[in-house]
Amino acid sequence: MRLYSQHLLGIIVLSVLVVCIALGGGFQLNEVGARAMAQGGAFAARADDPSAIYFNPAGLSFQGSSIYLGTTFIMPKVTFYGPSNLSLNDETKMVDQTFTPINIYGTYELNDNIHIGLGVTNPYGLGTEWPANWIGQSIAQKIDLTTYFITPTIAYKVNDQLSIGAGLNYVTGKVTMKIGLANFPFDAPLPIVNLDLSATGIGFNAGLIYKFIPDLSLGISYRSSVKLDASGSAKFDPNYTVLALPNGDATATITLPATGFIGVAYKAMKNLEVEADYQYVGWSSYKELAIGFKADPTKNEVLPKNYQDTYILRFGAEYTMDNIQLRAGYLYDHSPVLTEYVEPMLPDANRNGYNIGIGYKICENWRVDAACFFLKFDQRKAENTVPTIAFDGTYNMTATLIGINIGYTF
Amino acid sequence: MKQYIVLFITFAALIAALLNGCTDSAPTAPVIGLGNSTVTKYVSIGNSLTAGYQSAGLYKSAQLYSYPNLIAQQLTKAGATIGTFEQPYWPDPGIPDQSTGKASRYVIYGWSGGTPLIGPIGETVIAGAPENAATVLRPYDNLGIPGIPLAGFMDTTGTYQSSPLGSRGILRWDNPGSPFPKSVFFQAAALHPDLVTFWLGANDVLGFAVSGGYSPNAPTNPAIFSALYTQALDALRNTLPNAKIVVGNIPNVTSVPFFTTVNPLLAPHIPGPYYLRYQRHGTLGMAFDSTKLTETNAPLVTLKGQAYAALLGMPTGQFWRDAAALQGKTIAELYPALAGAGIDTTKPFGFHPQNPWPDALILDADEIASATTAVNNFNSTIASVAAAKGAAVVNFNSFFNNVKVNGIVIAGEKYTADYISGDIFSLDGVHPSDRGYGIVANEYIKVINASFGMNVPLVNISALPKLSAPLAKGGNGKIDPVLPFGAFNSLDLLFSPSVR
Numbered sequence: 001m002r003l004y005s006q007h008l009l010g011i012i013v014l015s016v017l018v019v020c021i022a023l024g025g026g027f028q029l030n031e032v033g034a035r036a037m038a039q040g041g042a043f044a045a046r047a048d049d050p051s052a053i054y055f056n057p058a059g060l061s062f063q064g065s066s067i068y069l070g071t072t073f074i075m076p077k078v079t080f081y082g083p084s085n086l087s088l089n090d091e092t093k094m095v096d097q098t099f100t101p102i103n104i105y106g107t108y109e110l111n112d113n114i115h116i117g118l119g120v121t122n123p124y125g126l127g128t129e130w131p132a133n134w135i136g137q138s139i140a141q142k143i144d145l146t147t148y149f150i151t152p153t154i155a156y157k158v159n160d161q162l163s164i165g166a167g168l169n170y171v172t173g174k175v176t177m178k179i180g181l182a183n184f185p186f187d188a189p190l191p192i193v194n195l196d197l198s199a200t201g202i203g204f205n206a207g208l209i210y211k212f213i214p215d216l217s218l219g220i221s222y223r224s225s226v227k228l229d230a231s232g233s234a235k236f237d238p239n240y241t242v243l244a245l246p247n248g249d250a251t252a253t254i255t256l257p258a259t260g261f262i263g264v265a266y267k268a269m270k271n272l273e274v275e276a277d278y279q280y281v282g283w284s285s286y287k288e289l290a291i292g293f294k295a296d297p298t299k300n301e302v303l304p305k306n307y308q309d310t311y312i313l314r315f316g317a318e319y320t321m322d323n324i325q326l327r328a329g330y331l332y333d334h335s336p337v338l339t340e341y342v343e344p345m346l347p348d349a350n351r352n353g354y355n356i357g358i359g360y361k362i363c364e365n366w367r368v369d370a371a372c373f374f375l376k377f378d379q380r381k382a383e384n385t386v387p388t389i390a391f392d393g394t395y396n397m398t399a400t401l402i403g404i405n406i407g408y409t410f
Numbered sequence: 411m412k413q414y415i416v417l418f419i420t421f422a423a424l425i426a427a428l429l430n431g432c433t434d435s436a437p438t439a440p441v442i443g444l445g446n447s448t449v450t451k452y453v454s455i456g457n458s459l460t461a462g463y464q465s466a467g468l469y470k471s472a473q474l475y476s477y478p479n480l481i482a483q484q485l486t487k488a489g490a491t492i493g494t495f496e497q498p499y500w501p502d503p504g505i506p507d508q509s510t511g512k513a514s515r516y517v518i519y520g521w522s523g524g525t526p527l528i529g530p531i532g533e534t535v536i537a538g539a540p541e542n543a544a545t546v547l548r549p550y551d552n553l554g555i556p557g558i559p560l561a562g563f564m565d566t567t568g569t570y571q572s573s574p575l576g577s578r579g580i581l582r583w584d585n586p587g588s589p590f591p592k593s594v595f596f597q598a599a600a601l602h603p604d605l606v607t608f609w610l611g612a613n614d615v616l617g618f619a620v621s622g623g624y625s626p627n628a629p630t631n632p633a634i635f636s637a638l639y640t641q642a643l644d645a646l647r648n649t650l651p652n653a654k655i656v657v658g659n660i661p662n663v664t665s666v667p668f669f670t671t672v673n674p675l676l677a678p679h680i681p682g683p684y685y686l687r688y689q690r691h692g693t694l695g696m697a698f699d700s701t702k703l704t705e706t707n708a709p710l711v712t713l714k715g716q717a718y719a720a721l722l723g724m725p726t727g728q729f730w731r732d733a734a735a736l737q738g739k740t741i742a743e744l745y746p747a748l749a750g751a752g753i754d755t756t757k758p759f760g761f762h763p764q765n766p767w768p769d770a771l772i773l774d775a776d777e778i779a780s781a782t783t784a785v786n787n788f789n790s791t792i793a794s795v796a797a798a799k800g801a802a803v804v805n806f807n808s809f810f811n812n813v814k815v816n817g818i819v820i821a822g823e824k825y826t827a828d829y830i831s832g833d834i835f836s837l838d839g840v841h842p843s844d845r846g847y848g849i850v851a852n853e854y855i856k857v858i859n860a861s862f863g864m865n866v867p868l869v870n871i872s873a874l875p876k877l878s879a880p881l882a883k884g885g886n887g888k889i890d891p892v893l894p895f896g897a898f899n900s901l902d903l904l905f906s907p908s909v910r
Binding site for chain 2: 077079081083084085086087088089091135136137138139140180183184185186187188240242243379381387388389390391394396398
């Protein structure tokens with residue numbers, strides 16, 4: 001009885017925290033658990049906490065029943081210099097914003113061989129906002145994409161060496177976007193379209209973990225792409241009635257890319273685990289962002305993106321001392337954006353990420369994890385941008401991410 | 411345990427500090443300068459396109475965005491010591507229309523049934539001469555003279571400059587005691603420029619095209635054009651042996667909205683069994699040529715024709731009354747001639763052979779071919795003469811052909827050759843808008859930089875004004891403009907000097 005009331009208290013505390021955490025999204029966010037984040041996200045070969053639901057569902061087999069939840073504070077900083085194709089080198093700073101994608105997981109051990117779990121994450125999201133009336137207002141003013149992945153998952157432990165797992169992704173997405181009407185000839189404030197769109201989609205994920213020996217494991221996982229056919233409303237501001245701007249129903253289609261991990265983890269010393277992962281991201285699914293206006297399809301906009309498939313290299317380590325775990329990691333994230341397609345709606349560059357973190361086991365049931373992650377983007381020069389963008393310049397970018405998670409084990 | 415948390419926080423702080431130190435420095439600004447050259451005087455020679463003519467008018471608020479003035483500003487940024495680039499400013503609302511005495515410029519003054527109302531609005535002209543005629547005691551740096559053909563460059567008789575422009579307004583030959591030499595060429599030479607832009611020749615074909623092949627009835631003879639062009643560049647090169655000379659070639663007339671706007675608007679109003687009956691080049695009376703305006707190589711109804719679009723199928727002699735008025739006659743005076751040629755204005759206008767669409771409002775296939783051949787001949791002359799005289803060439807022909815097909819995106823904003831919505835051309839559909847002139851200036855600057863090793867910064871197009879329009883009034887935004895009868899007749903005068 002006492003045991004149950006303690007569990008109940010834990011669940012209530014966690015529920016309150018969930019409600020208190022600001023929800024949001026900040027396009028791919030692999031920061032879905034502070035423990036993995038502190039290790040450069042190199043986690044697919046172990047996946048021994050509930051974030052396995054994201055990294056590798058097979059990992060559920062090697063853990064018990066628990067709840068794990070947290071958030072990541074993402075604080076990007078972007079400065080644009082240009083546009084150089086107009087001989088300008090003017091500095092424009094992106095509006096500072098903090099994004100807080102969440103992660104909530106529950107896992108449950110049905111029996112020795114079957115584990116189930118449920119996860120709610122925001123693995124794709126972005127937000128950029130540029131100052132009002134800036135020179136690039138026809139290309140990018142403000143965009144926020146938030147996706148929720150609700151992922152019921154099941155894992156089957158074939159034997160002590162091999163586990164397999166799979167999950168279903170029920171995805172809800174929301175896009176709010178402000179962009180200047182691209183063809184507006186009059187000497188008056190540019191009509192900015194406010195798009196408010198939402199969508200749902202379905203995908204799946206699957207993975208396996210194989211332990212060659214107890215200290216050496218291999219993890220492979222895959223998550224499918226998800227096509228989001230979003231619909232909603234468009235509202236122009238200012239709305240010049242003379243121009244019959246296509247207010248009303250609007251649509252957009254975004255395909256979230258497929259991704260896969262392959263990783264190897266090794267217990268190098270009694271207290272030290274190390275892991276190296278290769279993550280593939282199928283960004284070539286993101287060819288364009290097509291915006292449709294029901295009221296006047298001649299005003300439809302197709303924003304070319306032409307992203308390329310890419311990869312991320314991840315390295316992490318965790319050192320355990322009593323009830324404290326110290327973690328560190330590094331990642332290299334290769335940009336999916338070609339130089340001639342770099343644009344301010346989501347400027348991107350190759351990134352080096354440096355991570356550290358700490359885990360603390362407060363008592364038998366409770367633990368807390370924190371991670372600090374500094375993301376340094378290579379300076380990106382947008383040169384000879386395609387004629388549909390024609391916006392050359394230089395982007396300086398950094399991001400700081402702080403992750404916090406709390407776990408409760410039954 | 412505590413020490414680890416302290417350690418973690420220390421590490422976190424360290425990383426945060428690192429973060430700020432890790433930010434990339436600002437990129438170095440693009441190099442700006444004149445390379446190994448100096449520019450102490452820039453002179454622009456040309457026609458209405460060079461003067462900064464817009465929307466069938468010449469007025470200060472448009473002249474400030476003439477391409478020569480924009481180039482001069484960019485040259486100054488690059489270190490040129492050209493001082494004030496002097497242009498002959500006509501205070502807004504600008505020059506008068508010869509027939510009304512009121513300002514000739516067109517404006518969008520409202521919206522009707524969802525379409526823009528465009529026309530001159532009877533603005534009272536403030537000044538008959540440039541406001542700075544008495545204060546600029548030397549030739550103007552901008553010698554763009556609306557209306558002049560190539561032959562006007564060396565002319566010392568004033569034949570090619572219609573009042574109030576040309577010889578009186580811009581060249582100021584008849585100011586009492588005028589010290590100004592008597593030709594565009596002599597005035598340019600007197601300024602001793604080390605950089606000259608020269609963009610003449612368009613009027614040797616444009617007047618023919620704008621008037622529907624009516625006035626004059628043929629482009630300048632290519633052999634004469636060639637002789638005049640050679641003479642002009644010879645004169646410039648011999649007088650200014652060290653000057654950097656940049657010439658512009660001639661866009662295809664059919665790449666401007668004056669010729670491309672109306673066909674798609676008018677075609678839906680030609681019902682199933684009917685055809686537009688139109689006067690082919692040189693036809694005076696009845697006409698049996700017919701078109702749906704949608705076939706390949708269809709004749710092109712000019713923007714002037716848009717004014718008469720609503721009269722299609724109606725028993726009307728509106729066009730002939732307006733044509734008579736333009737000649738200072740009444741319809742009664744003109745009518746016997748019309749009747750003699752078989753015209754019967756009680757027949758449905760545009761649909762009946764006896765009340766055909768007038769030659770002056772349409773460029774037929776022969777006229778298009780004639781204009782295109784002229785442009786091609788002129789441009790090959792320009793290319794060869796420029797090469798022989800060491801002048802760089804800006805290929806506006808290919809530039810505007812590309813704009814017509816693909817449009818152009820600058821800083822995310824799309825510009826096209828569409829009337830009004832494209833924002834490259836002003837309301838007359840021939841002359842650029844403020845931003846259009848900025849785009850022209852940048853084409854010159856690109857050639858100047860590439861040819862002379864300079865790094866003159868480009869004009870920031872996004873900072874130039876767009877078209878002015880009363881957007882607060884009603885309408886549905888379809889660009890199906892309502893134009894007054896006789897619209898753009900002033901362009902005929904502009905492009906048709908009395909002698910060629």
